[in-house]
Amino acid sequence: MKSFVPFLILMFGAIQAFAADSWPGFRGDGSGTAQADLPTDWSAQQGVTWQSSIPEYGQSSPVVWExxxxxxxxxxxxxxxxxxHAFDLQSGKIVWTSRVAATTKVENYFRNSRAAPTCCVDDNGVYSFFASGDVTAMSHDGETRWTxxxxxxxxxxxxxxxxxxxxxxxxxHVFxxxxxxxxSYLVALDKQDGHVAWKTDRGDRVPSWSxxxxxxxxxREVVITSSADTVDAYDAATGQSLWQLDGLQxxxxxxxxxxxxxxxxxSTTMYGGATDEDATAGSNCCIQLTSDGGKLGYExxxxxxxxxxxxxxxxxxAGYVYYVNKIGILYCIDQETGQQRFAKRIGNPCWASAVGITRSDGTQLVYFVLKNGYTIILRPGDQYDQVARNQLYDAGAMMDARELAEKQRLANVVPADQAAPKSGPEKVFAGxxxxxxHQMFSYGDPMVYGVAVADGRLLIRTGQQLFCISQ
Incomplete structure (x- = not known):
């Protein structure tokens, strides 16, 4: 292991200890790592602590607070x-559901984002964001504080x-x-009352979802955005633009x-967007934040x-960086040098982001929850070292979930005379x-959208189900 890795592990001990019983936002604290004694073996028949139905349909990741x-x-x-929706972490029972009336219409089209933004949470409550553009703060009892x-x-x-x-x-603030x-823009809302603390314009951009x-x-705290072919840094308190790395793809x-x-x-190649594989690969990069006499920059x-x-x-x-492409090839890159250590097909792509787990005995493991519900567990190293491959649901449950998702889609179809004309790549697919x-893009349900780790539990979310796996 490279010399700077133990330093990083020690430096992040306090943050990971915080994440042990909470997962406060998308990818936890933004690193996707946690300290937890998670199981390494389970199946559809054994090892799932609880499974709960999520009303309607959504693509966001779970977050956890206490x-x-x-x-x-x-x-x-x-x-x-x-x-x-709030679920009890121990039992999986739904505690409450609170509703937000959308102020902007968004077509419920299966290739559209459907409740995809992940919440964030703190001691005062949960902050949600929807495709309609509505940001809402709720107490831990489900009472709306502001929208x-x-x-x-x-x-x-x-x-x-x-x-x-x-x-x-x-x-x-929430951002x-x-x-x-x-x-395009980045906006900061005050957590106390939802007023706009600052808004920084980003000019016209290409559509992005990061x-x-x-x-x-x-x-200083800074907000990092990797989006629309640039990486930008903004002062979290004021919205001041600090630097921009452009030329990415x-x-x-x-x-x-x-x-x-x-x-x-x-970064990834995509239909109607980035197509140069070499340029895209180079855009999967490592940037170091710098500070020289109070002036913030990057290298x-x-x-x-x-x-x-x-x-x-x-x-x-653990000294490596892991990337998964659209056909399920896992790339392992040396964190210090950027050199490839291995590339391995793992069977399915990941829509949920991988998590790095440090157990109480010091063992480190990486959990890749694939789109089809399988979880690949690896031991970090220069070689592909698979510890386990676990199935979340069997063929019968998969068929049931597929039928339920299809019913939900059919019940929410936009009348033809009210559907907006498609543009960009979607115009090609409209007919x-x-x-x-579904076959072209492997969009068949059930599909794993996100995961969280808290209190020794791995939480896995599909469009209409929430699973909990623990010792």
């Missing part, structure tokens, strides 16, 4: 009924796949990123991953040769049968 797990979903032809209609305030979004960017947070064919993440550079879906003063960027440490990160965010853990599109 005894509650929070997820979101939406309902209606225009996703007009947005819902936040701010961001898209209604700043204009409709021209993004053929909807809004999917998750919230990021500091103690004082919303909107990048689209139009005036999420902001908070890092510390010097003595394909960083429209994976979010940045932050470990200490290192930022790991994920590009390396760009990968062949890595490609599709929906899931890269994971930097194709939905069954063919």
């Amino acid at each position: 005894s509650h797990v929070y997820v979101t979903s939406s309902e209606g032809p225009f996703q007009q009924d947005c819902q936040v 701010t209609p961001v898209i209604q305030t700043y204009g409709e979004v021209d993004n053929e796949r909807g809004v999917a960017s998750s919230l990021a947070q500091t103690d004082d 919303v990123l909107i990048d689209h064919h139009g005036p 999420s902001p993440v908070v890092a510390r550079s010097g003595d 394909g960083n429209h879906i994976p979010s940045a991953s932050v470990v200490g003063d290192l930022v790991f960027v994920g 590009v440490r390396w760009g990968a040769e062949r890595a490609n990160s599709y929906y899931s965010t890269p994971l930097a853990f 194709m049968p939905e069954s063919q599109l």
Whole structure:
């Protein structure tokens, strides 16, 4: 293991201890790592502690605060009924559901984002964000404290796949990123009352769905956005633009991953967007945050040769960086040098981002929860070292989930005379049968969208189910 890795592990001990009983946002604290004694073996018949149905349909990841797990979903032809659900962490029983009336219509089309933004949570409650642009703060009892209609305030979004960017947070603010064919921006909302603390314009951008993440550079908190072919840093307190790395390609879906003063960027080739495989691979890069006399900057440490990160965010853990592409090839990159250690087909792509786990005995493991519900567990190293491969649901449960999801889609179809004309790549697909599109893009339910780790439990979320796995 490289010399700087033990330092990073020690430096992040306090943060990981905090994450042991909470998972406060997308990828926890933004690193995707936690200290937990998770099981390594389970199956559909044995080892699942509980399984609960999630009302309607959603694509967000779970978040956890103390005894509650929070997820979101939406309902209606225009996703007009947005819902936040609280589940009991120990039993899986639903504790409450609170609704948010959408202020902007969003077509409930299966290739659109459907309740995709992940919440964030703190001691005062849970903060949700929906494709309608509504940001809402609720208490841990489900009472609405405030709602701010961001898209209604700043204009409709021209993004053929909807809004999917998750919230990021500091103690004082939650941050919303909107990048689209139009005036794009990053906005900070005050956690106390939802008022706009600051808004920074980003100009016209190409549509992107990645999420902001908070890092510390010097003595300042900064918001890092990896989106729309650039990486940008903003002062978290004021919104001041601090620096921009441009010339990237394909960083429209994976979010940045932050470990200490290192930022790991994920990029992918995509239909109607980035197509240059070499340029895209190099955009899967490592950036080091710098501070010189109080002036914040960055240094590009390396760009990968062949890595490609599709929906899931890269994971930097135990001296390696892991990327999974759209056909399920896992790339393992040396964290210090950027050199590839191995590439291995693992059977399915990941929409959920991988997590790095440090057990109480010091053992380190990486959990890849694949889109089809299998979990691959690896021991970090220069070679592919698989510890286990576990199945979440059997063929019967898969068929039941597929039928339930199809019923939900059919019940929420937008009437033909009310459906908006498709643009961009979606215009090509508009006349194709939905069954063919499902086959082309492997969109068949059940599909794993996100995971969380808290209190020695691995939580796995599909469109309509929440699973808990523990010792």
